[in-house]
Structure formats: structure tokens, C-alpha cells
Amino acid sequence: MNLSDIFLRAGRNLRESKARTILTALAIAVGATTITIAMAAGNGGRDYTNNIVQSSGDAYSLNVYAKPDSTEAAAVEGLPEYGVEAGETAAVNDNRLSEKDIAALRKLNGVESISPMLDIESEYVTRGVSEKKFIAPLSVKVDRTKIDLAAGELKDNMPTTGQMVVSEGYLASLGFKSAEEAIGKPIYVNVLQYAKDGSKTTASRDYQFTIAAIDRKSDTNLYYQEALRISAEDSQTIYTFQRGEGTKALYYGVVVLATEGTNVIELQQSIADKGYEVYSLEDQREQLMQVIDIAQWGLIGFGALAVIASIFGIINTQYISVLERTQQIGLMKAVGASRKDVSRLFRYEAAWVGILGGVIGVFIAFLVTLLNPVITEVLTLEEGTRLLQMDWLASLGLIVGLMVISILSGYFPARKAAKLDPIEALRTE
Amino acid sequence: MIEVKNITKTFGKKQNVFTALENVDLTIPDGASVAILGKSGSGKSTLMHALSGLDRPQQGQVIIDGQDILKLKETAVDRFRANKIGFIFQSFFVSANETTSENISLPLEIAKVPRSERKKRIADALAAVELTDKATSKARNLSGGQKQRLAIARAIVNNPQIIFADEPTGNLDSVTSETIENLLFGYNKNKGATLIIVTHDPELAAKCGMVINIKDGRVESVTGA
Numbered sequence: 001m002n003l004s005d006i007f008l009r010a011g012r013n014l015r016e017s018k019a020r021t022i023l024t025a026l027a028i029a030v031g032a033t034t035i036t037i038a039m040a041a042g043n044g045g046r047d048y049t050n051n052i053v054q055s056s057g058d059a060y061s062l063n064v065y066a067k068p069d070s071t072e073a074a075a076v077e078g079l080p081e082y083g084v085e086a087g088e089t090a091a092v093n094d095n096r097l098s099e100k101d102i103a104a105l106r107k108l109n110g111v112e113s114i115s116p117m118l119d120i121e122s123e124y125v126t127r128g129v130s131e132k133k134f135i136a137p138l139s140v141k142v143d144r145t146k147i148d149l150a151a152g153e154l155k156d157n158m159p160t161t162g163q164m165v166v167s168e169g170y171l172a173s174l175g176f177k178s179a180e181e182a183i184g185k186p187i188y189v190n191v192l193q194y195a196k197d198g199s200k201t202t203a204s205r206d207y208q209f210t211i212a213a214i215d216r217k218s219d220t221n222l223y224y225q226e227a228l229r230i231s232a233e234d235s236q237t238i239y240t241f242q243r244g245e246g247t248k249a250l251y252y253g254v255v256v257l258a259t260e261g262t263n264v265i266e267l268q269q270s271i272a273d274k275g276y277e278v279y280s281l282e283d284q285r286e287q288l289m290q291v292i293d294i295a296q297w298g299l300i301g302f303g304a305l306a307v308i309a310s311i312f313g314i315i316n317t318q319y320i321s322v323l324e325r326t327q328q329i330g331l332m333k334a335v336g337a338s339r340k341d342v343s344r345l346f347r348y349e350a351a352w353v354g355i356l357g358g359v360i361g362v363f364i365a366f367l368v369t370l371l372n373p374v375i376t377e378v379l380t381l382e383e384g385t386r387l388l389q390m391d392w393l394a395s396l397g398l399i400v401g402l403m404v405i406s407i408l409s410g411y412f413p414a415r416k417a418a419k420l421d422p423i424e425a426l427r428t429e
Numbered sequence: 430m431i432e433v434k435n436i437t438k439t440f441g442k443k444q445n446v447f448t449a450l451e452n453v454d455l456t457i458p459d460g461a462s463v464a465i466l467g468k469s470g471s472g473k474s475t476l477m478h479a480l481s482g483l484d485r486p487q488q489g490q491v492i493i494d495g496q497d498i499l500k501l502k503e504t505a506v507d508r509f510r511a512n513k514i515g516f517i518f519q520s521f522f523v524s525a526n527e528t529t530s531e532n533i534s535l536p537l538e539i540a541k542v543p544r545s546e547r548k549k550r551i552a553d554a555l556a557a558v559e560l561t562d563k564a565t566s567k568a569r570n571l572s573g574g575q576k577q578r579l580a581i582a583r584a585i586v587n588n589p590q591i592i593f594a595d596e597p598t599g600n601l602d603s604v605t606s607e608t609i610e611n612l613l614f615g616y617n618k619n620k621g622a623t624l625i626i627v628t629h630d631p632e633l634a635a636k637c638g639m640v641i642n643i644k645d646g647r648v649e650s651v652t653g654a
Contacts, residue, residue: 001538001539001541002538002541005538009538012526012527012531013526016526327520327522328522328524330522331516331522331524331535332535332539333507334481334483334510334516335510335511335516335535335536335539335583336507336508336509336510336511336512336514336536336539336540337507337511337539338503338504338507338508339503341539422483423478423483423484426518426522
């Protein structure tokens with residue numbers, strides 16, 4: 001018999017036992033749905049992660065810091081008040097990077113440029129002469145990485161000269177009732193001048209800033225630290241006053257920009273090998289991707305289990321089908337159908353069931369992906385996020401795979417059919 | 430020509446051996462109408478199975494057109510049946526879920542007749558048994574007589590050289606039986622195909638040109654040869 005004839009006959013036979021066919025196919029569909037959704041979620045998750053990483057900054061930039069001597073975690077809510085606790089002289093970073101470190105980093109392969117973050121320390125910050133004084137970390141924003149703003153506006157995600165970005169968590173300490181209220185308000189940073197040996201002198205200066213924006217942690221920001229952020233120009237001014245002209249520059253960190261096409265992870269490893277703390281988006285991205293992959297394969301595993309369970313359904317159904325159609329098989333063989341023809345007929349029927357199950361499963365999964373807006377809303381993700389993204393090519397592959405699995409599981413029933421003795425099968429008395 | 434030489438068929442083993450056919454010798458000329466007449470359990474069905482290649486006797490030869498079909502491989506026997514033999518059974522064995530045309534199409538598909546040619550052959554076969562108006566009816570909706578006519582159409586659609594009919598009228602009333610008999614003998618005469626009817630009915634056997642009497646697995650007599 002020609003394959004096309006067998007295929008058509010197989011389809012016709014299945015249509016005659018619709019309920020059984022559909023029920024068997026539905027068992028497969030459960031697994032197919034699970035697997036398809038797992039693939040869709042993996043796709044969406046990876047896509048979402050990439051979006052986060054891209055909005056978090058440049059994939060080729062690495063933040064490099066000196067390794068801290070000890071890990072003293074300052075678990076203080078808000079800002080500690082100046083002069084109240086013993087923490088007033090506690091430096092935020094004990095370790096600094098020098099020009100020597102920068103020179104060493106520059107020698108590494110794949111380093112395109114290095115932007116140092118000047119090490120400046122404020123003595124205290126305050127809203128006015130008679131107001132409370134606070135110890136607050138000053139941070140210099142040297143990159144254009146997107147930051148989420150609760151209020152205010154920034155050009156290119158960078159504060160300009162005289163502008164300051166204040167973290168939302170500091171608002172209460174500073175006495176602001178809302179983020180909007182803080183915008184445009186002045187804030188003063190008191191800076192002590194240091195002697196050549198690094199000890200503090202009594203000379204100090206107040207720098208006035210205007211609060212331009214309030215920033216906050218967002219879901220799409222991978223590492224966020226509360227700080228008062230100022231521009232690179234202002235940091236240079238403060239640094240010059242604090243350390244004096246011509247002092248050896250010290251940095252609390254540098255941003256290393258890798259050449260495009262560099263393997264960032266390898267570069268990160270070689271920087272870490274030199275004894276630095278180093279963070280990169282790529283590293284974070286890979287870790288997230290790994291988590292997504294594990295979750296995805298876990299889900300696919302469950303789907304595969306469902307498929308395996310459904311295999312027994314196919315085998316059982318096909319065995320019943322062989323018993324039911326003994327006479328039909330007998331007649332086919334009497335009329336000259338070979339064992340191969342009969343066996344193929346049953347295997348193709350199994351194939352149809354597999355295809356049907358796969359198509360139903362993929363279709364249900366597709367319906368589930370239509371719930372994307374709901375999922376985005378429930379999980380309060382960014383608007384327009386599609387956490388489930390159909391992989392049509394893989395779905396097609398899945399259907400073909402299920403067809404093959406079904407054919408294989410139809411093997412034993414098909415063999416039973418092929419081996420039927422036509423004389424026995426056609427005996428009526 | 431069908432030559433049967435000294436075939437013996439036994440079932441079972443050792444103490445339970447049952448001899449269904451014993452040293453059967455026969456010659457059936459081309460185009461003959463033959464009745465294999467015998468009682469239930471006489472071995473007449475076994476003889477038909479042996480002649481059609483459905484069964485393999487342990488001894489002897491079944492030579493059809495000079496070829497001993499007992500020496501052929503299974504696939505070759507399948508091909509031989511597909512191309513040269515038509516079957517009609519007492520219980521019709523039509524696929525109830527399929528249409529009349531689909532039922533008739535089966536032997537053509539098995540014999541790998543090109544799709545373009547099938548349509549005409551099916552139409553011819555339907556016309557021969559006067560079922561043209563039922564071409565798209567499901568077989569389950571046919572009466573007993575119509576089902577047997579459908580079975581005949583299926584048997585003749587591939588222009589077989591030999592038609593085996595196993596109690597073809599056993600399940601039918603006398604009027605319908607006559608129609609079926611007329612169709613079978615008509616085909617035998619018009620197309621020159623050998624018709625072999627297996628029956629226990631002497632009346633039906635009497636209508637055949639040659640009658641082979643079978644009893645206890647032996648040929649008792651052959652008349653009209």
C-alpha cells in the first residue's frame with residue numbers, strides 16, 4: 001500500500017472512534033501544553049531579563065572596586081544622624097583604588113576605557129543651618145544607566161552641575177513628606193579638607209545643591225544603592241578642595257568599559273583574579289538566565305513526564321483498537337495486505353493521535369499566552385511585558401517529536417495486528 | 430490452472446494432532462466453476478485456505494499458473510493474493526464505518542493501483558453489482574444482500590483470476606441468494622475467472638460445473654471435471 005493511502009485510512013479509522021481518539025490525544029496534550037508553556041515562559045523570561053539588563057546599563061561595562069578588608073554591614077534604616085552616634089567618622093569605603101590600579105587594569109585585554117569614580121567624603125549633609133545633620137554616602141554618577149525616578153527630571157539620566165539626585169529612602173530622614181515636595185529644595189554638603197597624610201583638618205566648606213530628582217529602586221534595576229548622587233564636575237570640585245591640588249588621586253571605584261565583542265565574563269574573571277571586586281551586567285544576566293533555564297527545564301521535565309504517562313494511554317488504546325478490528329485486519333490480510341501494511345496502518349493511527357495531541361497542546365498553550373496582559377498586571381511588571389512568548393518553530397518540532405513518540409509507542413499494538421492470522425481473524429463460527 | 434498435489438494439513442501437536450486435509454489431489458482448469466462441498470468440519474474451508482495461500486499445508490504442492498505458492502515467501506504470497514484472488518465470505522466482512530466506495534477501494538490500494546485508475550474501476554465494480562447509487566453510502570446502512578453485493582464488487586474490482594466464495598449465500602434469504610449466485614456465475618462466465626464456492630448446500634453446489642466432495646479431510650469424489 002502507498003503511504004498516503006495508509007495515512008488517509010488511518011485518519012478515517014480514528015474519526016470513527018472520535019471520543020477515544022480525542023481522549024487519548026488530550027492526555028498527550030497535557031504534556032504538550034506544559035512543554036510549550038515552559039518554552040514560552042523561558043523565551044519571555046529571557047527576553048524580559050535582556051530588557052532589564054539593557055535598561056540597567058551597558059552590557060560591556062564592569063564596575064570595579066577594591067576588595068573590602070572586612071565586611072561590616074551597616075544595617076541602618078535611613079540615615080544616621082551626625083554627632084549622635086559614634087558612626088560619624090565611619091568611612092563608607094576604607095579601600096581605594098589608585099592610578100596604579102588603573103594602570104594595571106588598563107593592561108588587560110579587551111579594556112577599552114576606564115572612568116574613575118573620585119573618592120570624596122562628605123562630613124555631613126543638611127537642609128539648612130539650623131536643621132539636623134546627617135551622614136550620607138555621596139556618589140558620583142559617571143554613566144548614563146537608566147534610573148527610575150519617583151519625582152523630578154534628569155537630562156540623559158545624569159545630574160548636571162549643582163544638581164543632586166536623592167534616594168527615596170532618605171526623604172523621611174530629611175523631613176520631606178513626599179518626593180514632589182523635595183524637588184527644587186536646596187541641600188548642603190559639608191566637606192572637610194584633609195591634610196597630606198590623610199588626616200582631617202578643621203577647614204571645611206559647604207556646597208549647595210538643588211534636588212533635581214528623587215530616584216528609587218525599580219524591578220528593572222539590577223543593583224541599586226541608596227546615595228546622594230552628584231555630577232562628575234561637582235565631584236571634581238569637591239575632590240580638589242578635600243585633597244588639595246596635586247594630590248595623588250584616589251578612587252572608590254572605576255567603571256571599566258570593555259571593547260565591543262569582548263567576552264565580558266572572561267574579562268571579569270581576570271579582573272577578579274587580580275584581587276578586585278568586580279560586578280558586571282553580563283554576570284548578572286548570566287546568573288538570571290541560568291535561573292530561568294533551570295526553571296524552564298524543570299517545567300519541561302514535568303511535561304515530559306506527562307508525555308511518558310500518555311504513552312501508556314496510546315499503547316492501551318491501540319491494543320483495544322486491534323482487538324476491536326480483528327475482522328478488518330483479517331480481511332485486509334486476506335485481500336493481500338502485507339504485515340508491513342497492517343503494522344503501518346496502526347502506527348500511522350498512533351501518529352495521528354500524537355499529532356492531534358501536539359496540536360491541541362500547542363493551541364491551548366497559545367491561548368494561555370493570550371493572558372500576557374493579565375500576567376503582567378498581576379505580577380506588576382512593566383507595561384507591555386510579554387512573559388509568555390510562543391516559540392512556533394520549537395512547537396512544530398514538539399508536534400513532530402510527539403508524532404514520533406506516538407509511532408514508537410504504537411509499535412507493540414501494530415506488531416500484534418501485523419501478526420494476526422487472517423484465518424483466525426475471519427473465523428465466525 | 431490450479432494443481433493440488435498431495436497436500437496434508439494437520440493442526441495441533443503430538444497426541445492432539447488433528448488432520449484437516451489428508452493427501453488431497455486436485456486439478457481445477459481455468460475458468461471453471463467449482464463447488465467444494467462438505468459438512469461442517471469436513472476440511473472444505475481448510476482446502477480453500479490452502480488454495481488461496483492463506484494457509485500453508487505441511488506437505489504437498491499448490492501450483493497456480495505453474496508456480497508452487499507454498500514455496501513463495503510470505504510477501505510474495507500477499508502479492509499473489511492481492512493481484513490474482515478475490516474473496517467473498519458468509520459474513521460479508523465489509524467495513525461498516527466506511528462508504529461503499531472506500532470498501533471497494535481497499536484491494537486497489539493494497540495492489541497499488543494508481544489513484545487515477547481507481548475511480549473508474551470502482552465505478553465499474555459498483556455498476557456490475559448495481560450499487561452505483563450507493564457509492565457514498567456507509568456500508569452499515571446497507572441491507573444484507575447489498576452488503577454481499579458490495580463484497581462481490583470488492584472481490585472483482587481488481588479483476589482477479591480466481592474468486593473464492595465461502596458460503597456466499599449462507600446468511601441470505603432465497604431471493605437475495607439468487608441475485609448473488611447470478612452475479613457470481615455471471616462473472617465466472619463473462620470474465621472467464623475461476624469461481625470456487627465453498628458450501629455445505631448441495632443445491633448451490635449443483636449449479637457449479639465441477640463439484641468436489643470433501644469428507645473428513647479427504648476428497649471423496651469429484652464430479653463434472
